[in-house]
Amino acid sequence: MGYAPYISCLHLQPLLISLFVVICGFTIIKVFKNHIIQKPKLPPGPKPWPILGNLPEMLSNKPVFQWIHNLMQDMNTEIACIRLGNVHVIPVTCPSIANEFLRKHDAEFASRPLTMATDIISSGYVTIAIVPFGEQWKKMRRIFVNDLFSPLRHHSFQHKRNEEADNIMFYVYNRCNNVNDKGLVNVRDVTQHYCCNVTRKMIFNTRYFGKGRVDGGPGPEEVEQVNTIFTLLKHVYAFSVSDYVAWLRAFDLDGHKRKVKEGMRRMEKYHDPMIEERMKQWKNGAKSVEEDLLDVLISLKDDNNNPTLTIKEIKALTIELMLGGADNPSNAVECTLAEMVNQPHILQQAIDEVDKVVGKQRMVQESDIPNLNYLKACLREAFRLHPVVPFNPPHVSSNDTMVANYFIPKGSHVLLSRHGLGKNPKVWSEPHKFIPERHQKSDGSMLVLSEPDLKFVSFGTGRRGCPAVILGSTMTVMLLARLIHAFSWSAPPNLSSINTLKSDKGGMLVEPLVLEAKPRLASELYYN
Template identity: 75%
Template sequence: MDYISTVSWSHLQPFVISLFIMISSFTIIIKAFRNHSIDKSKLPPGPKPWPIVGNLPEIVARRPVFRWIHNLMKEMNTEIACIRLGNVHVIPVTCPTIACEFLKKYDADFASRPLTMATDIMSGGYVTIAVVPFGEQWKKMRRIFVNDLFSSLRHQWLQDKRNEEADNITFYVYNQCNNVKDGGLVNLREVSQHYSCNLTRKLIFNTRYFGNGREDGGPGLEEVEQVNAIFTLLKHVYAFSVSDYVPLLRMFDLDGHKSKVMKGMKIMEKYHEPMVEERMKQWNDGSKSVEEDLLDVMISQKDDSNNPILTKKEIKALTTELMLGGADNPSNAVECALAEMLNHPDVLQRAIEEVDNVVGKERMVQESDIPKLNYVKTCVREAFRLHPVVPFNPPHVSMRDAMVGEYFIPKGSHVLLSRIGLGRNPKVWNEPYKFKPERYLQNDGSMIVLSEPSLKFISFGIGRRGCPAIVLGSTMTVMLLARLLHGFTWSKPPNVSSINLAKSNSGGMLLEPLVLEAKPRLPSKLYYM
């Protein structure tokens, strides 16, 4: 019977695939009639689309897609474009003025998100916040994030946990310095990624380790597996997948994205679900009644009738989304900032002198020092501008037809603000490809912040879909860089004349992890927790 079933499917498979393609094409043709009613002369400029499929052949043939888009816009000499993928108008933007129109003037019209294979799986069927389309679920989650999870009072409440992870990563790097086997070499990508994930894990679950951990403060096997899964998921969250523009093709997983996302989610669930289940049991049987971390906060949320506000499914999905949200932006900014600073010794020295002047050498830098570390913060800002972790911000979907500037943006369009294009726009930035932190310093000595409301670059976004945890993200990024600069002397490895700043095909991270020599520069007693 199994043999007959296998043979039957092998014969039927080409027919079924052809049938789905025909149905997909028919659906696209029907929707295309609406496109004929659009005044093409008012759309942003773009490449001529193929019949029915639009520019889908180009995104298949010209990987990485972000590079093709940016080269295309450069060739067309435009700061806004329109690329049709199936029936979706994709609108990349590299102009801050136009970007502000989308996210300020018309923010309400562009406050939704697209439905994709990856975001559906990662969000538990769209029950979280970051990737959820605009609607009641998003409004519910936004209120909880702003009022309960990332309020200023909650930020203060969680400070001890952040301090623990700052101390631990300093201790770990100190132990790496003394590791004769590795010759005092430190992998800054590993350090920054695990610091970001350790901190987020501590805030959510009140633990650094899922297993026994390591005596030197480094990640255990469980944490390495989880962090690898996190960055696999982030790589695919808004990848240009053909099936996202022709949804009927999703079941075939033509580009292999679905299998990778599913594997990554299984790893996340392996570690998260037992902890959520046990914690909910503790709250239900009364053995726990005091909030100690963000998981407790989520579980203990009640409505006016004393019923839980969040379901178990929502809580599990949120723990994953929170881990994803805290991983890449801070870690990449610190790695890239240090890479640039090693290539610009004057910048490195100025940052070190600032930390020494503010903190001295008899204690470690603390969060209370951050307001005075203006030059360190300019280095982080410049890393966000010049080395964004992803080429594009998450897509903003138009909920109605709109005119932005002089262009018509059809309902359902995916607006992509280019982090690369905004941060390196030569009309906005003098010497856009040069790492110049001093460009942000003001004569009046006003305090530097990492957010950028004018969208000349993107750090955490703005508007309804901006990051609700800007204060946390800013704090952990500056704190990590400040600890590394204050606690250690950094130098290039032997036989390395300059740090390679070439990027990976994902467009965000450095092609090669940053590996540097490190030596402690403070009294040894300060490195022990």
């Protein structure tokens, strides 16, 4: 009996030795494999801090987009990896790599990140542009493509767009004939209100929430709404620390949450009463004909003849539609006109083209757009050189993926740099010069504003590209064509040239464009 423990230990020793040998063997094999089989590497980037990643650098370098571009330039790379908290942020400035993301791997990068601002603006992700990939996005995409922005719907709303094009001519005519203004016109004010007027007319069938102004300009309600729209757009994908460290959202350290919520309250103040009243009209039979996009949204039915959309979805969509139609066309027209005034020969060539196509006995119409190729070349150059935002909305990877021989982890935020793509010196000669001729086709065939090869970004591409490209292109070309056809433009008397420097907040000119305008057509053409 006294020898039993000793005998047991003697039996266990060989087992322990064998186990030790096996563990050591597996360890040696693992180390060997790690040395022999190279792990896939992330794109180059700054060394991250533990837990925080590169958040300290992000917070100390403003504006963030400029810090990112400077990093990439210093590293001499067209794709980078910057870790913010636990999120890998992947900026891209190379068109071929961008195409690999959005063509070869489009399905893997079709989602959007969950952020504080997008959650609030989309009312809990019930819209389309800023929601993650999934059934809700698929449902909204079908509605946008088939019901809201189909070619048939686009054609049926042409008269609404014409009304706003006529009205903006009337407004500019009154501004440049106003003695107190001395012929000076704030072009940014004109372009932004035109875009919002068109969108408002298409959604609500009205130009004004209030009484408006007798000169065709916006009333205080429209001014407040447009200012609010651009405040929300500024914050929708801002680099907020709480989007990378979720538990910080409760503290609103940068004040973004407060500004977004207040902006949404102002938007809802104008939208909600109109939507609720319209829904009552459809319910009680006072309305039965679709006259605008709101009517379309309310009238949609599923297979069981039940409403396709809830009132929450309708309210959220009207806000997203207003945001979507405001900044890109207005900025492109403002920047194009600024460059044209600085290079009068470009402005004159565009005027000559419009005069040849249209004459001087009528205003430009949408049917003229296919023949205005030089004008469209000027706008393409503005999209390239003066993008309205530094980056496209982020694309989120749904799986671990290899792109351009780099490892892109699941959950990464891929940012296509509008600045970097449009000014990539490997793609564009003299990238910082405004040269419309670079976009003209040798055979003279029709130009379009979109750029599917991502040599610059106008309206995006891929699954998350803009579903209203036709509308956005039409609004942009129509506005610029009307402005240069109906008025002559020059720098104010106290300026020799226009400042085309950008704001440190993104893509807009650092100062709103103010020009001297004079009518160049018969006065009766300016009146509605």
